Amino acid sequence: AQTVTQSQPEMSVQEAETVTLSCTYDTSESNYYLFWYKQPPSRQMILVIRQEAYKQQNATENRFSVNFQKAAKSFSLKISDSQLGDTAMYFCAFMKLKAYSGGGADGLTFGKGTHLIIQP
């Protein structure tokens, strides 16, 4: 079974600052995806960024980037030029891919989340 650990229950930074959220995971799988999801207050979960385990290049989406260290099983999220709208719960998630063709993917295994607060 996989486990995902987010060691920072809450973080607070000033608007326009850069912030890094930590995530570590434990798995014996070699073929998997990693995700960061954002859950704003009273709103639905949305995808922030994703990373395929076989890709060495770190994923980037505008102000969001990851530092993926496969050997260390670490997957941190960096938010640059933080904005008030970035205030939300952020969840790191792991997804295993099935070994056989057409098998699709398993459900997500989530960490407990980090509550990020962007101060004006």
Added chain:
Amino acid sequence: EAEVAQSPRYKITEKSQAVAFWCDPISGHATLYWYRQILGQGPELLVQFQDESVVDDSQLPKDRFSAERLKGVDSTLKIQPAELGDSAMYLCASSPGLAGVWETQYFGPGTRLLVL
């Protein structure tokens, strides 16, 4: 933009009563997931469907929970009887479910259940 629909958005019930949640995934998405999110925690998978078939229900408390996706489109999650510990947000998600396609899951707004 297509979205996952869920209803009701909020549900208050008394313990020992039956409760049901409905989910309509994004059109064409073959894979559907039900998650339970306890306040302050990350979501936990309850059941996964591929079309109309259950792929994974290992974490579903089968003595009181049931899920179906009869025609491989929308899905219903039922709890009977509800217990106080079932108070949580119930999230539905869908994904294309095709090999070689990004397996991003798209989440609905959730149903918040309060059991009194």
